[in-house]
Each structure stands twice: as C-alpha cells, then as structure tokens.
Amino acid sequence: MVSDVFANLATGFSVAFSPVNLLYCLLGVTLGTAIGVLPGVGPLVTIAVLLPLTFGLPPEASLIMLAGIYYGAAYGGSTTAILVNLPGESSSVVTCIDGYQMARQGRAGAALAIAAIASFAAGCVGTVLIALFGPLLGGLALEFRSPEYFSLMLMAMVLTAALAHGSLLTSIGMAMLGVIFGLVGTDVTTGVERLTFGLSGLGDGLEFVVVAMGLFALAEIVANLDRPEGAREVFTSEVTGLMPTRRDLRTAFGPILRGTAIGSFFGILPGAGQTISSFAAYLFEKRVSRTPERFGEGAIEGVAAPEAANNAAAQTAFIPTLTLGVPGSATMALVLGALMIQGIAPGPQVIVQHPTLFWGLIASMWIGNLILVLLNLPLIGLWVRILRVPYHVLYPAILVFSSIGVYSVASSTLDVLVAAVFGVLGYLFARAGCAPAPFILGFVLGPMIEENFRRSMILSRGDPMIFLVNPISATFLLIAALAILAMIVPSFRRRKDEALQEEAA
Amino acid sequence: MRLTVTRDLLAGLLFLGLGGGAALMSSSYRFGTILRMGPGFFPVTLGLMVALIGLVVTARAIVAPDGSPPVGTIRLRPVLLVSASVVVFALLVERLGLAAAVAALVVVGSLAGPGLTVRGAVAKVVVLVAIAVAIFVYGLAIPFKVWPW
Numbered sequence: 044m045v046s047d048v049f050a051n052l053a054t055g056f057s058v059a060f061s062p063v064n065l066l067y068c069l070l071g072v073t074l075g076t077a078i079g080v081l082p083g084v085g086p087l088v089t090i091a092v093l094l095p096l097t098f099g100l101p102p103e104a105s106l107i108m109l110a111g112i113y114y115g116a117a118y119g120g121s122t123t124a125i126l127v128n129l130p131g132e133s134s135s136v137v138t139c140i141d142g143y144q145m146a147r148q149g150r151a152g153a154a155l156a157i158a159a160i161a162s163f164a165a166g167c168v169g170t171v172l173i174a175l176f177g178p179l180l181g182g183l184a185l186e187f188r189s190p191e192y193f194s195l196m197l198m199a200m201v202l203t204a205a206l207a208h209g210s211l212l213t214s215i216g217m218a219m220l221g222v223i224f225g226l227v228g229t230d231v232t233t234g235v236e237r238l239t240f241g242l243s244g245l246g247d248g249l250e251f252v253v254v255a256m257g258l259f260a261l262a263e264i265v266a267n268l269d270r271p272e273g274a275r276e277v278f279t280s281e282v283t284g285l286m287p288t289r290r291d292l293r294t295a296f297g298p299i300l301r302g303t304a305i306g307s308f309f310g311i312l313p314g315a316g317q318t319i320s321s322f323a324a325y326l327f328e329k330r331v332s333r334t335p336e337r338f339g340e341g342a343i344e345g346v347a348a349p350e351a352a353n354n355a356a357a358q359t360a361f362i363p364t365l366t367l368g369v370p371g372s373a374t375m376a377l378v379l380g381a382l383m384i385q386g387i388a389p390g391p392q393v394i395v396q397h398p399t400l401f402w403g404l405i406a407s408m409w410i411g412n413l414i415l416v417l418l419n420l421p422l423i424g425l426w427v428r429i430l431r432v433p434y435h436v437l438y439p440a441i442l443v444f445s446s447i448g449v450y451s452v453a454s455s456t457l458d459v460l461v462a463a464v465f466g467v468l469g470y471l472f473a474r475a476g477c478a479p480a481p482f483i484l485g486f487v488l489g490p491m492i493e494e495n496f497r498r499s500m501i502l503s504r505g506d507p508m509i510f511l512v513n514p515i516s517a518t519f520l521l522i523a524a525l526a527i528l529a530m531i532v533p534s535f536r537r538r539k540d541e542a543l544q545e546e547a548a
Numbered sequence: 549m550r551l552t553v554t555r556d557l558l559a560g561l562l563f564l565g566l567g568g569g570a571a572l573m574s575s576s577y578r579f580g581t582i583l584r585m586g587p588g589f590f591p592v593t594l595g596l597m598v599a600l601i602g603l604v605v606t607a608r609a610i611v612a613p614d615g616s617p618p619v620g621t622i623r624l625r626p627v628l629l630v631s632a633s634v635v636v637f638a639l640l641v642e643r644l645g646l647a648a649a650v651a652a653l654v655v656v657g658s659l660a661g662p663g664l665t666v667r668g669a670v671a672k673v674v675v676l677v678a679i680a681v682a683i684f685v686y687g688l689a690i691p692f693k694v695w696p697w
Contacts, residue, residue, distance in 0.1 A: 099688050213556075216563050216601040219594050223570045226591050235577055235587040238570060261630060268626035268661050435661045436672070442630070442657045443650055443676050446637045451690050459638035463631040470627050474619050475559035493590045505583035 048174050055402030058103055059410055067104045068407050071097075071111020072414045079119020080426045081437055088260045089116035090377050092441060094252055095448035102385040103400055107407040109381055113374070114166070114411045117357055118419060121158045121350060122426055126151060135353065137325040141338065141345030152423065153287040154346050157295050159419045160287075161351040165303040166412030169358025172307050173405050177394065180311075181366040184391040189498035190509050194519035195369055196488045196495070199313035200481060201523035203372070206318050207478035211530045217472070218481035224249060225489020232497065244457040251380035253449050253458045254486055255373075257465025258472075258479050260445045264438045265470045287343070295347035298328050302348035306355030313363045313371035317356040324352035358408060365389050365401065369488070373480045376487040384452070556616040560606030567598025629660035645693040650680045 058064065074096070079089040093112045097105040124135040125142035138158065145154040187195075204214035227238045228248030239245040287295070302324040309320035328348040329338045338345050360371045361378075368389035370376040382389050387397060394401045419426075449462045472479060503509035510516050571592050580586025608615060633656035640649035651673045658664050658672060684690050 096683075096688065099690065210556075210605075212601055213559050213563075213605060216559075216567075216598050216605070219598045219601075220563070220566055223567075223591055223594050223598065230587040233578075233587045237577060237587055237591060238573055261634065265627045265630050265660075268630070269623055435658070435663050438661060439654045439657045439672055440676055440679075442633060442653060443680055446634050446653060447646070447650075447680060447684055450638070450641060451684065451688075456638040456642060459634060459641075463634040463638070466631050466634065467627060471558070471562060474555070474622060475562055476555035476616065477559050477562070493585075496590075497585050500582055500585065505581070507582075 047178075051178075051398070051402050052174050052406060054399060055404070055406030058399050058403030059107060059406035064104050064107045064403070064407065065410065067100065067108040068111040068410055069414055069418075071108035071113075072115040072411055072418055075112035075115020075117075076119040076122075076415070076419065076422075076426060077115075077429060079116035080122045080429055081119075081432070084437075084441065085259070085263070086113075086116035086120045087255070087374055087377065088263060088441075089119065090374060091252060091255045091260055092444045092448060094377065094381055095451045097381065098384060098451065102387065102397075103403050105381070105385055106400065106404045107411075109378060110404060110407045111411045111414070113357070113378065114162075114354075114408070114415050117354065118159065118162060118415055119426070121162075121353075122155060122423070123430065125154045125158065125346070126427065126430060135321070137321045137349040138346060138353075140325070141340075141342050144339065144341035145343065145346065148341050150341065153291055153343065155423050156287050156420060157291060157343055157347050158350040159416050160292075161295065161299045161302065161347045162354040163412050163416045164299050165306060165351040165353075165355035166358055166409065166415075168303045169307060169310070169355045170405060170409040170412075172359055173362055173408075174402075176311075177362050177366055177401070177405070180362055181391045181394045184367050187367070187391075187515070189495040189502065190513045190516045191519070192367075192369070193492060193495040193499055194510055194513075194516035194523075195313065195367065196492050198519040198523040199369055199371060200485055200488065202312065202526050203484050204478075204481040205526040205530045207480050209476045209478050211527065213475075213477050214481045217477050217479070218485040221482035221485025221487075222489035222492060224254065224482075225486040226493060231490070231494065242457065244455060245461075248490070249461060249486075250449075250452055250458055251376070251383075251487060252452050253462045254465050255377060255380075255483060256445050256449050257462040258469035258483060260441060261462065261466025262469025262473055262479070264441060265466065266473050267434060267438065291343050295343050298324075298344040298348035299351045301327060301331075302351030303355045305348075306352030306357075307359050309352075310356030310359030310371075311362055313360075313367075313369050317353055317360065317372060320352040320356040321349035324348040354412075361404075361408070365393055365404075366391055368491070370484065373483045376483055379487060552613050553619045554609050554613055554616040555619055556605050556609035557613075558619050560602045560604075560609055563598050563602025564606060565602075567595045567600075567602055569595070571595025571599060626660045629656060633657035633660070642693065644696040646685065647677050647681060647694055648696055650677045 059068070074093055075089060078084060078092060079086055090112055094109070097108045100108060120135050121138050124138045125146055128139050128143040142154045142158070145151060200218040204218050205211060207214045227245055229236050229246050236246055305324045305327060306320040309323065310317065325345060325348055328344045329335045332338065332344060360375050364370045364375045364379055368379070370379045379389055387393065387400065445462070446459055449459050450456065452458060469479060499509055510520060574588045574591035574595060577588035577591070578586035579588040579592060633653045636656050637649045637653040640652055654673045654676050655669055658669055681694060685692050685694055
C-alpha cells in the first residue's frame with residue numbers, strides 16, 4: 044500500500060516535472076501571487092480572474108497552473124494581511140493579528156518569510172496526506188449512495204453558513220438562494236427549462252465563473268469604490284531584514300508542526316475547514332504558550348501556526364473536492380468548476396479514470412509550494428511595490444480581465460451581461476451584510492443536491508427517514524445540527540463574531 | 549417613527565423578493581409528489597423557504613431596528629458605472645472588436661472612481677488595450693475579433 048503511494052507519486056512527479064508543466068506551475072504561482080497581493084483582491088477573485096488563462100491548456104497543464112495560482116493567491120493574501128492589515132478572506136484574519144504587529148515593529152520581512160516557510164512545511168505534509176488518504180476516501184466514497192451525498196452536501200452548506208460572517212439565518216437563506224440559482228437551466232430529469240426568463244442562452248444553466256466574477260470581483264470593486272480611500276497604512280519601506288533569525292525559526296518550529304496537524308484534520312471536513320483551522324491553531328498556540336501575553340503584540344508563533352494550519356487545510360481540502368466532488372469552500376468550488384470545464388467530473392472515479400491527472404495535480408501542489416518559497420523570499424520587495432499601486436489604476440485592469448475572462452468561457456455576450464447583473468446583486472448582498480460564500484457553495488451544489496434528494500426519495504419510497512436511518516448520512520446531519528446549535532449558544536457565537544469582526548468591517 | 553433602512557431590512561427584502569419571485573416563476577412547473585418530484589418541487593419549496601426567512605428577517609428589522617447597523621447611503625455612481633462598463637463591453641466586443649470594447653470599458657469604468665483626468669484615461673486605455681490584446685489574442689490565441697474593421 045505504501046509502495047503504491049510512492050509509485051503513484053512517481054507517476055505524478057513525472058507528469059508535473061515535464062518542463063512545460065513546470066513552466067505553467069511557475070507562471071501560475073507568479074501571477075497568483077502578483078494579483079493576490081493587490082489590496083482589495085482576495086484569493087477567490089484572484090482565482091476567478093486568472094481562471095480563463097487556463098482554459099486553453101490541456102487538462103493536466105491547466106490543473107497544474109491552477110494549483111500554482113491557488114497557492115500564489117493564498118500566499119499573496121497573507122502578504123496583504125501582514126503588510127496592510129487587510130485580510131483577503133476569513134482564513135487570513137488571524138494572520139493579521141500578529142503579522143501586522145510584527146510589521147509595525149519593522150519585522151515584516153521575518154513575518155513574511157515565516158509565513159512562506161510555514162506554508163511550505165504544511166504543504167509538504169498535506170501532499171503526503173492526500174497521497175495516502177485520497178485513494179482511501181475515494182474507495183470509501185464508492186460506497187456512498189444518494190442519501191450519503193445529500194447529507195454530506197447539506198453539512199457542507201450548513202458549516203459554511205455557520206462560519207460565515209453575519210447572522211446564521213441570513214447565511215442559511217443565502218445558501219438556499221444559491222441552490223435556487225444553481226437550478227437555473229434545463230432540469231436533467233424532466234427536460235423542463237427552469238427560471239431562464241425565456242433566454243435560450245441560459246438553457247445550460249448559469250456558468251459558475253460568471254456568477255463568481257459578478258458576485259465577487261465586480262461587487263468587490265464597487266464596494267471598494269464606495270469606501271473612502273486613504274484610511275490604510277502600508278508598511279512598505281521597512282521591509283528589509285528578510286531572513287528570520289535562528290531564534291525565530293526555533294520558536295516557530297513547534298507551532299508550524301501543531302498548526303499543520305490541526306489544519307490537516309479540519310481541511311478534510313467539507314465546509315469552511317480553512318477558517319476553523321487557522322482560528323483553532325491560533326487559539327491552541329496561545330493556550331500552550333508560556334508567554335500568552337505576547338500574542339497580539341507580534342508573536343511569531345501567531346503567524347506561523349495559523350499560516351501552517353491554513354495551508355495544510357487548503358491542501359487536504361482537495362481530498363473531498365476531488366474524491367467526492369463536493370467542494371468544501373468557495374475557492375474549492377472554483378477549482379471544481381475548472382475541472383468540469385476541462386470535462387472531468389470529480390468523484391470517486393477520478394483517481395481510477397484519470398490517474399495521471401490526479402497524481403500530477405498532487406505532485407504539482409508540492410512543486411507549487413516549493414516554487415512559492417523560492418519565488419517569494421527574493422521577490423517580496425516586488426510584491427510590496429505592487430501593493431503600492433493605487434486602486435484607481437488597479438480596478439479598471441481587474442474589470443478588463445474579468446470581462447474578457449467571462450466572455451472567453453463560452454464566447455457569449457449574454458454571460459458578460461449576466462455577470463453585470465450578479466455584480467449589482469453581489470453589491471446589494473454586501474450592503475445587506477449577507478455573506479456570499481454560502482451562496483456560491485449552494486450554487487455549485489444545487490443541481491447535485493436536488494438530484495440526490497430525488498434519488499433518495501425514490502430509494503426510500505418517499506420516506507425522509509432514510510437520511511437518519513443510514514448511519515453515515517445520520518453522522519453528517521448530526522454534525523450539521525451541532526454546528527447550528529453551537530451558533531445559537533451565545534458564547535460560541537460571540538467568539539466567532541469577535542474573530543470575524545475585521546472581515547465584516 | 550422613522551424607518552431606518554438597516555442591513556437586516558435590506559436582507560429581508562432581498563430574500564422576500566428573490567425567494568418569492570423564484571417560487572412564483574416555478575409555480576407553473578409541475579410540482580409532483582415527494583416520491584416523484586416534478587421540476588417545480590425544489591425551486592418552489594426553496595423559494596418559499598427563502599421568502600419565509602425574508603419575512604422573519606424583515607419583521608425582526610422593523611420591530612427591533614437597533615438590532616443591525618444601518619445600510620447607510622448607497623452611492624449609485626460606482627455601482628451603476630461599474631456594471632454599465634461591463635454591459636458596454638458585452639455590447640461592443642462582437643460588433644466593434646476587442647480593442648474598442650476594452651477602451652470603452654476602461655473609460656466608463658474609470659468614471660466610477662475618483663481622480664480621473666483625460667491624460668490618465670488615455671494612458672489607461674492604451675496600456676490596458678495593449679495588455680489585453682497581447683495576453684488574450686497573442687498569448688492565449690483566443691480567436692477574438694480585435695479591430696473594428
């Protein structure tokens with residue numbers, strides 16, 4: 044079994060190490076970081092904007108470049124979090140706390156370097172874990188039938204809703220709305236066109252990239268333009284002493300290991316695994332530290348642990364996405380969308396049917412992580428310069444890339460118009476304090492949820508108890524119920540609100 | 549009593565409108581039974597659930613307006629011009645080609661933000677058209693109509 048893993052990884056590396064694919068990986072990491080560091084451009088927008096660049100490539104190269112973009116975007120987000128105190132997504136909120144304090148003390152270089160090293164270490168472990176458990180879970184997933192799938196997706200949506208900012212009720216509403224928008228188009232079972240407003244161009248449903256671009260990229264631009272400019276501090280001039288001291292490394296060693304363990308565990312859970320894991324890792328370090336009072340004042344452990352956890356979770360999150368076809372986060376949903384555009388239906392079969400692709404992707408994740416470290420340590424100065432680009436120069440460029448990207452998915456002007464509509468909708472949601480993450484997850488899962496619910500009902504002759512009788516399905520539902528309960532208990536909710544308040548601001 | 553538009557109120561109304569609208573549109577599709585779900589089953593059920601959530605959130609916002617922060621002034625200029633710029637791009641890209649569509653997009657989009665000068669706009673147009681053509685037409689070889697002629 045272990046030798047299998049190595050044989051498989053060897054296959055993967057032989058795919059990923061081809062010079063062309065290596066080049067795409069490098070390109071992906073560079074572009075991902077360059078766009079990801081831009082303030083006001085979160086990892087999700089980065090991926091959405093860069094996704095069309097991968098469409099024209101063969102499947103392996105396309106996914107390898109995507110993996111590069113994914114890591115680059117995540118690391119770029121951490122850079123912005125540390126230097127500008129501006130978290131790009133909820134999982135980098137914690138990095139802001141101590142990372143920004145380190146930057147204020149003139150130790151931005153050390154913070155950025157530790158973040159890169161922690162990410163790399165966690166990525167290495169995560170890669171091995173995927174190689175070990177991916178096929179295992181894929182085998183288990185072969186046993187899954189529609190009740191298990193339905194409950195799994197329901198759990199993913201509930202967890203995402205529970206951890207999103209804003210009230211639980213509106214987040215659940217957003218997830219449901221997402222499902223409704225996911226149903227737009229021809230119903231697979233009956234052939235009826237639903238909710239298309241009579242537009243034949245919507246017969247195949249709304250394109251994922253279109254919705255994501257409108258809801259995230261366009262809405263974010265409008266929200267940024269709405270906000271008075273100039274309130275931000277950027278620590279750019281002091282980024283000099285890049286290398287962490289030996290003492291830094293020794294202090295960060297334990298937190299990196301523990302963060303990796305915590306992140307790997309939570310990442311497998313579909314639904315906001317990354318956010319939970321970075322919080323959990325931070326709180327855990329603070330708990331075990333002999334000097335907890337340093338946390339919040341620029342403790343290097345406070346950067347190392349959540350960054351390791353975040354990246355380990357980002358890595359293991361590929362396991363449910365690839366083997367079950369159930370994305371655990373909005374970002375993973377984008378990756379899933381890219382897979383589908385390449386004509387690959389993720390699921391238990393993917394490992395068997397596309398072994399070079401699966402293992403190539405895993406190998407390229409590791410290579411992506413490696414390139415990230417090699418690239419970022421010398422290039423931090425460049426990213427800092429990009430950070431200084433004023434927003435009024437930046438956003439027209441994002442608009443151009445988004446629009447061309449949306450158009451190039453299917454050469455459809457209707458898609459571009461739909462993206463504009465979702466831009467307005469996304470802006471209204473943002474002003475109403477409704478989190479878009481549950482919406483986008485619901486949107487992706489919508490058709491699958493309906494289909495699996497329908498099949499479950501046929502299996503059970505219309506008895507909804509099937510979801511509770513089946514033990515695996517019941518476990519998923521129990522976890523979902525516990526998450527809802529936890530959010531209703533005031534002390535838990537307060538802790539979440541405190542942790543997320545910066546993101547909501 | 550003056551009604552302040554709080555975040556909750558806006559959220560509630562959005563849910564009511566979108567959920568109710570979806571349920572209404574889907575009411576013409578066959579509903580079916582839980583055993584044999586018709587195409588209307590899911591959208592109608594979910595639409596009504598969303599509308600119900602909207603009702604609860606709206607009611608909560610009206611009864612206890614202090615429970616959520618006010619929406620504040622919505623400035624129409626950014627939201628309208630940003631979406632308009634994308635719409636303009638969509639309308640022009642197949643008729644006049646990529647270069648003209650990008651140029652129009654940049655001009656309209658730039659009007660949405662602060663600090664626009666004629667020189668700045670010209671510079672942005674030239675640079676972004678060049679980048680777009682270089683990356684998408686030459687780099688990725690996507691078959692675009694580039695120029696109007």
